[in-house]
Amino acid sequence: MADGTGIAGQWERLAAWFRSSGQPAADSTTPSRSFPSMDERGPWGRGGSYPVASENGDYLMLTPRDKNVPSVMIPNTVGAKGFEVGPAYDIVHQDHTYQAKLDTDIPFDQNAALIGATIAKHPVPELPWSPPEQPASDTGTRNDALYGDYVKSFTVASPDPSKYTDMTVNYTVSGEHRLDEGYVIRYGEKQPDGTTSLISYGEGNALVQHPLSPAHLVNSPLWNTSHRTIRDDVKAQMSPTTP
Numbered sequence: 001m002a003d004g005t006g007i008a009g010q011w012e013r014l015a016a017w018f019r020s021s022g023q024p025a026a027d028s029t030t031p032s033r034s035f036p037s038m039d040e041r042g043p044w045g046r047g048g049s050y051p052v053a054s055e056n057g058d059y060l061m062l063t064p065r066d067k068n069v070p071s072v073m074i075p076n077t078v079g080a081k082g083f084e085v086g087p088a089y090d091i092v093h094q095d096h097t098y099q100a101k102l103d104t105d106i107p108f109d110q111n112a113a114l115i116g117a118t119i120a121k122h123p124v125p126e127l128p129w130s131p132p133e134q135p136a137s138d139t140g141t142r143n144d145a146l147y148g149d150y151v152k153s154f155t156v157a158s159p160d161p162s163k164y165t166d167m168t169v170n171y172t173v174s175g176e177h178r179l180d181e182g183y184v185i186r187y188g189e190k191q192p193d194g195t196t197s198l199i200s201y202g203e204g205n206a207l208v209q210h211p212l213s214p215a216h217l218v219n220s221p222l223w224n225t226s227h228r229t230i231r232d233d234v235k236a237q238m239s240p241t242t243p
Contacts, residue, residue: 033084041067047097047203048084049171049183051076062169062183062203065097069185069201070159072167077140078152079174083181083205094207098216100223102198104231108165108190111238115188115196116158116166118234123153123168123186125226136168143170150176163190172204179206184223198227 036046047065051058058076065085085095106115120136124145133153134141140152151170158164165188172180182204188196200223209216 033082035061035063035071036065038067041065043088046084046086049080049082049181049203051080051082060171062185064185064201064203066099066201069099069199070164070167070187072156072159072169072185074154074156074169074171075139078171080171080181081174085203085205088211091211093205094210095203095205096209096211096216097201097203098209098219099202100200100220100227102224102227102231103191104196104198104234106196106231106234106238107194108188108196109194111196111234112158112161112165112188112190114237115198115230115234116168118230118237119165119168119186119188119198120153120155122226122230122233123170124151125222126229136170140171142173145170145177146179149178158187164188165196179204179209182206182209186223198230200227 033050035050040046041063042065045065047063050061050063052061052073059073060076060080060082061071061073063071085097086093122133123136123141124133124143126133127147130147131144133143136153136155138155140154143151143153145151150173152173154169154171156167156169158166167185167187169183169185171183174180182202184200184202186200188198191197202219
């Protein structure tokens with residue numbers, strides 16, 4: 001029906017709501033959307049990147065849809081406007097999330113600082129013919145993440161040193177990455193047995209990584225290859241007396 005009733009009308013209203021609710025902020029001076037609370041996050045909730053202005057400059061608050069991934073804040077030196085990731089059932093948008101995880105036998109408590117520093121040392125996957133990766137930094141280090149697709153790699157202090165290492169965040173540089181906008185948060189997490197899992201969690205709004213696209217299937221293998229590099233580097237640096 002054309003009068004807004006019936007299944008067709010309901011679908012159009014739903015699609016219009018998805019389109020309007022997923023628009024990025026107009027500028028980075030004031031957030032146009034509220035940050036998702038813990039109750040609004042999760043598979044049926046929302047997440048994303050939200051611009052925040054302060055007397056110290058413009059920042060981005062990254063509030064992952066996955067409740068198990070900590071929120072972090074980085075300086076907005078990438079020209080980002082922000083984006084919102086909608087619920088998992090939202091296939092109208094190209095919003096996407098993914099996670100790669102590698103379990104290791106590295107004890108967390110004795111090596112958390114080393115693990116965090118090593119993740120920062122290897123912020124992006126090392127690919128053949130790509131320039132050497134540069135360590136992440138507080139203000140963001142420019143890196144070629146995918147053959148001419150640029151990110152800035154940021155270091156962020158652990159939100160909970162008893163559970164997480166310091167974090168590394170890769171955020172797409174506006175106009176210089178085919179997956180703009182998007183980010184990947186990378187960190188080590190303490191497991192119940194005291195060992196460490198290496199995690200890379202990504203969100204974005206690039207059409208090529210639409211949830212129904214096979215392109216996003218390469219994410220886990222790509223990031224886990226980097227995780228193995230980090231694991232091996234950490235083990236090579238561990239003290240012989242460290243368990």
